Amino acid sequence: MPININPHLGNMSSFSVAMLKTPPCLDGAKPMRHLRVPSEETQHWLEFCRNKGWLMPGAGVLTLEEGLKGIPIIDSAPNDGDEFWQGNSTFIAQGLTRGPEHWSDRLSKEILNQITHLLPKSHEIQGDVLIVKLDDEIMEFSQQIAQAMLEQFPSIRLVCADKGVVGNFRVRNLLPIASRDGNMTTRTKIKENNKSIWTDPAKAYFSARLSNERIQNLTSAIDLRSELNRKLRLCDPYAGVGPGIIPLILEHDLISHCYAGDLNPDAFELLELNLHDLISKNKLTEIDLVLKNQDARKWKNKQENINKIDFLLVNLPHDSINHLPELLPLLAKGSITKIRGWAIIERSELKNSENQIKNILNTSNADVKSIHCSEVKGFSSSKIFMRFETKQIIP
Ligand SMILES: C[S@@+](CC[C@H](N)C(=O)[O-])C[C@H]1O[C@@H](n2cnc3c(N)ncnc32)[C@H](O)[C@@H]1O
Structure with missing residues (x-):
């Protein structure tokens, strides 16, 4: 420009x-x-x-x-x-000259001399919110740090200190430090694959790092549509603010029904906002959309949800495999179904996890066509974040 x-x-x-x-x-x-x-x-x-x-x-x-x-x-x-x-x-x-290469060059020499060794090495940006971990020892300089960041990054509105993950929904405890325009809300719009999504890093989980997985969801669902030769019934019971389902429902003639939910009421509010926005803007009126603010394991308690789903997403990485038995009743009977899930496991447990998933499917008498478990990224020194993809026919 x-x-x-x-x-x-x-x-x-x-x-x-x-x-x-x-x-x-x-x-x-x-x-x-x-x-x-x-x-x-x-x-x-x-x-x-x-x-x-x-x-x-x-x-x-x-x-x-x-x-x-x-x-x-x-x-x-x-x-x-x-x-x-x-x-x-x-x-x-x-x-027109370039400003300093690094935001810390905007701090005064006196401050810089005191805190150089404690400066954060990285930060994360979600929409117009910048999230940074600040050591307790440099919190007294948080205003100066936030101002330097606001000067350095013109698209940032709000700088927040990340105080770690809290609660059952593993949401970050964010402390807003400084805003460019006085607006301290952590609700923000991010862009993924050219689509705008509302999120709130202080209230709901969202990770831009998994956008590749979401692209692969689409490829995998398109393959399943070719096999079934019809549109798919999709379920994402841990949908968060909805990034996993948005590319799927936007794909022409891919999804006939979309069942999605989240237990976190704040994430659910954003999920509703994102999906209703998307559906009305893109006139996706032919998709049957059901949204529920509930525990994923409760979908099966309603008769009308049983044996419906062709394509199931299971994204509760600390518990995906444990929850799996309670999600299988949702899968359609007599035709190919697919599950794509993500789990955090010990690095050495990849093969064991595959067997564990196979056993769970076997208990539903599934005719298992394929199971693939693969590492997506490291999680800690001993743990990995892995994806499992299974294809089966439930008799
Ligand atoms: C790892 S996040 C995934 C969110 C979303 N699918 C994404 O890719 O951004 C897991 C989500 O599951 C929700 N959650 C946690 N326990 C749940 C449960 N028992 N039932 C339904 N949702 C749950 C959390 O609130 C969170 O939004």
Whole structure:
């Protein structure tokens, strides 16, 4: 996106200026010298100035009117009219310079000296909320840290300290520290695969790191539709704010029924918001949608939910395998069904988990067509986050 700026013209005639590229983080515009060159000679003059040591470090090339460019040059570069410039003129305009590479460079030297060794090495961004773990010892500088982050990341509205995971729903305890516009809400919109999803990192679970798994859900469901030659009945009883089902229900002619729920009432509220938004915006009126704020194991208690589902998602990583027996009654009978689930297990237990899942399916007399367990990522030094995908026919 070009940024129009108002150049300081010195004694030059008027022209409008736009940045050629928008650097990731731009500081305030500063007046600086530029060499006006024909656009097609930009590379030549950039190299020439760089070799001579005259290029202004960290400043961008300006795009000028009439096919001209402005190369940012340092004050001590030759004067206007010097023969080095081969007839090209120099001018002064607001240059756009990159800000510091790292947010911590925006802290005062005094603070930086005190806390360098305790600075957080990473942070997470969900929508316009930045989440960072701050050591207790540097909490007294949390305001300065948050302000530095707000300056560094123009798209961030709110900076929150992450105080760890709490409660049954394993939601983060977030302490809002500073907001760009006074709005302290942690509710935010994230974009995944070009779709907007409401989430709230202080109230509901959401991880952008699993977006690949969600893409694979889609491929796997499309394969099942080809095998069944009809639209699918989908169930995601641990749906969170809904990222797993959104790509599936948006796929043309893939889903006929969608049963989704979550036990966490805050996550459920966002799930409803996301799905009703999506369905009305995309006119998906032919999908039969049932949403429930309930324990996943209760879906089977209603007769109308039994033996319905073709494609089941089981995403409760600490308990997926334990809950599985109570979800199997939902699977359709007499045709291929698929389960895609995720579990946290000991690294050495991959084969055992496969056997455990096979045994659970066998107790429902399932004709097991395939079971694949694979590591998605490491979870801790001894544990892994694994995906299981099973294909079976329940008689
Ligand atoms: C790992 S998250 C997965 C959320 C979502 N599927 C995703 O991919 O972002 C697990 C979800 O299960 C919900 N949950 C926990 N226990 C549950 C239960 N017994 N029944 C239904 N949902 C439960 C949590 O609130 C959480 O939203």
